[in-house]
Amino acid sequence: MASIDLSKYSEKEKKTAKKTQSSGGMSDILNTEISFLEKKFGAKEKEGFYSELGLLLSTGVDIKTAFEIIEEDIPNKKHKALLEQIKNDIISGKRIYEAISIHVKIFSKYEAQSIKIGEETGKLAEVLKELGAFYESSIKLKRQIVGVLTYPIVVISMAILIVYFMLSFVVPIFSDIFTQTGGELPAITQFLIKLSNKSGTIFGILFSIIAALIILHKTQNKKDWYRHYTSALFLKIPVFNKLIQKIYLARFCQSMKLLAGAKVMINEALDLVKNMIEYYPMEKALEIVKQEVVTEGKLLNESLAKHKIFPKKLVALIKLSEEVNAPEIIFEKLHKQYSAEIEHQQAVVGKLIEPIFIILLGLFVGFILVAMYLPMFEMSSGNF
Template structure:
């Protein structure tokens, strides 16, 4: 009851585990498991964020340099080219036009950025739009697959932890459902919970949703038959975690050469656009 008064600090999983531990008289064991689970979550999240940090820094640096060049450097060169009436190659003309548009209409970009930050979250409060967004996001190559694997990792790990603590499957599904962050999977878990209430095994209920990979209901079926569902869910969670780590590795491996190619093309374009007119000017003297 005391923890429920602070929902911003203690989530539903934490509260349910503590309540179950108090009822069964094994609060010390439950808190130990919870601490291990939180540590695993922190370590897993750190791995994913750490792997994505380098590409994010490089891409952010590229965007920042491009903005500085277009808004501050290119306009000064434009004045130089006009004074000497330099003959401009096509890449330079394109760059100058882009710079002119950016310097005159930068406020449109600012409004668009503000709109992305404030308006889109408001739009996503609409259940229909949120569902469409979640569906499209999961279809993004590599990133969508990674998001699925991360959700499945957290779903199986948390569900296994709740079941091992003695929480009823229906209650555990409802608690986990609230933490998924994707409306498609939230609906699927809600449907599975209703099927379990009707008497269907958890494996059958999850398989009927059609959204979970076949390995999950298959492994859960084994756990239900052997009476070791929590242990099986822990193993499945470890499997999905390994898959997530591999997906992150594949993503960073694919991004690195792509970033280098884009960077090379961008630098080459800038060299041709800026240096060639200057070279033409100096060659006249």
């Protein structure tokens, strides 16, 4: 990170002292102004905000100046207004976690609770840096999920378009030629021509189904029944199921590492992580785990061992962390290990999928070409 000149902020502090005293009413106005854009302050913005704030506080910069420095580099006026409001709330007497908690559509309970623990234990700068690292890793994990799913979707879409083009435009040209010449066509050619004649209906139904699925996802993706069935579907896809599961296990370990470092109680940690994971099978498992840990007094590893979604190796290492009282170290080790496995497996999956799709597409295009050129070969040999 580039060196920062703090001299101008000491001058600005004198000029804005009076303005700060009267900022109470302005806070409500700013809150109203930015409320409709709150969701746009996403993971990327949070990663930069927490990392920079943690760095500045660790170097001894006061909270007001730290916010002003961060605001200077933010081009988005609404994001700048958001940080200005948080800063003014802190100056007016609120603690940092309280000022952040006001914006429930932007900052989660996970973040607020971590910051609260950081303030209470005197480790605020460390917690903020960890939150920055958490969102940096979250962005990476989301990109990995997108990367895993995007390539097959793009290839399948291209294959559908190519097949649609050939059936709708190429095959009819050959069909007209064969009709003019007369003669009986091979069975494979007759089948393809019939398929071509119905291609409009077939692809109309296909595109309608795709549109319906998109609408269903947009309207139902937060509902339990939808999340249950889509998660179950993903878990049945060979190769992809294990990769996606590892991505969420990595996120679980990173979240637990952050909360363990902040000394959050296990019941609170499980509740916060459950709400952060966004993976239905793991959420439901953690609900049961929390119930058993809190009400029955079971150890975390004992309860996790009952759920297949948590591998035996992970459970064994968590058991070790409970025995030696080093959960932060173990969860960090697990997170790094899963992250490395994800990168390797993602590369392997990419190399495996590409030739499979090329072969399948080649076979279908080859089928069309054979069906179209077979009558021509028969014509040249005098059998047509």
